[in-house]
Amino acid sequence: MSRYIVTGTNRGIGLEFVKQLLAQGHDVLATARDPEAVPALRELQHTHKQLTLLPLDLSDESSIASFARExxxxxxxxxxxxxxVYGPRNASLGVLRTDDWAEVMLIDLIAPIILTQALLPALRQGKVKRIAFLSSMMGSIADNSSGGAYIYRSAKAGLNQAVKSLAVDLSKEDFIVLPLHPGWVQTDMGGPNAQIDTKTSVTGLLQRIQNSTAGDSGKFLNYDGKTIAW
Ligand SMILES: NC(=O)c1ccc[n+]([C@@H]2O[C@H](COP(=O)([O-])OP(=O)(O)OC[C@H]3O[C@@H](n4cnc5c(N)ncnc54)[C@H](OP(=O)(O)O)[C@@H]3O)[C@@H](O)[C@H]2O)c1
Incomplete structure (x- = not known):
């Protein structure tokens, strides 16, 4: 059994990761901005002793630092x-605002890398050495034929580039680093008309995370295992 950390677990894909990892018998450290205020996480903690909850706000550098220490x-x-985060739903030319854009860049691109950097010493002590990032097909430049969505698209495209560097830099230490597209998933972000439920998405994502080999590290993969063009 392994020790997993999952961020953003109070709802959506993150909560489903926690459920499936606990069902597999792993130790899980689940984060949310205020985990004690989330009934679903508290209920899981009653039934699963191997679940630990800690607060983490990715928009706050001191929260990242104290979380990483613990x-x-x-x-x-x-x-x-x-x-x-997706940011404003209408992020088209003419209504773009610097503040909105900077916030999404911070949460979706900068903070996950800073968090990973802070956790690297403890990850180096781990047996499994895997780091996954929830990216998005919307970050694919090759797939962008419809334009728009400047903020979310650019944040996830930037994340892909940073994750690729991380995969290259950590390959000599046998880390497997994966930018993953979860599919279009029925969550608050994906909306009710999305194509798949969180169970289907996370089942596929966990197969990628748990079964990928060194040759997969740094590849942009869909939840079903298909490679996505950058
Ligand atoms: N759903 C899709 O179709 C889809 C498609 C492609 C990629 N993705 C990616 O998959 C991941 C999960 O998406 P989802 O659909 O589950 O979205 P979601 O339902 O909107 O959940 C987002 C999660 O991120 C957390 N979060 C947001 N800002 C945060 C911050 N500053 N600090 C800490 N946590 C923060 C939220 O916590 P709060 O409740 O506290 O805000 C929530 O737990 C995201 O990275 C998303 O971009 C989703």
């Missing part, structure tokens, strides 16, 4: 950087 008390096997 989380690093034991080795970490797998880090799943799941938390993310």
């Amino acid at each position: 989380a690093s008390a034991q080795p970490i096997d797998v880090l799943i950087n799941n938390a993310g």
Whole structure:
């Protein structure tokens, strides 16, 4: 059994990661901005002693630093950087605002890398050495034929580039680093008309995270295992 950290677990894909990892018998450190205020997480903690909850706000550097200190008390096997924001739904030319854009860049691109950097010493002590990032097909430049969505698209495209560097830099230490597209998923972000439910998405994502080999590291993968063009 391994020790996993998952960010953004109070709802959506993050909460489903926690459920499936606990069902597999792993130790899970689940983060949310205020985890004690989330009934679903508290209920899971009653039934699963191997679940630990800690607060983490990715928009706050001091929150990242204090979380990393506590989380690093034991080795970490797998880090799943799941938390993310879409930003304003209407991010088209003419209405773009610097503040909106900067906030999404911070949460979706900068903070996951800074968090990973802070957790690296404990990840180096882990047995499994895997780091996953929830990216998005909307970050694919090759797939962008419809334009718009400047803010979310650019944040996830930037994340892909940073994650590629991380995969290259950590390859000599046998880390597997994966930018993953979860599919279009029925969550608050994906909306009710999305194509798949969180169970289907996370089942596929966990197969990628747990079964990928060194040759997959740094590839942009869909939840079903298909490679996505950058
Ligand atoms: N759903 C899709 O179709 C889809 C498609 C492609 C990629 N993705 C990616 O998949 C990941 C999960 O998406 P989802 O659909 O589950 O979204 P969601 O339902 O909107 O959940 C987003 C999660 O991120 C957390 N979060 C947001 N800002 C945060 C911050 N500053 N600090 C800490 N946590 C923060 C949220 O916590 P709060 O409740 O506290 O805000 C929530 O737990 C995201 O990275 C998203 O970009 C989703």
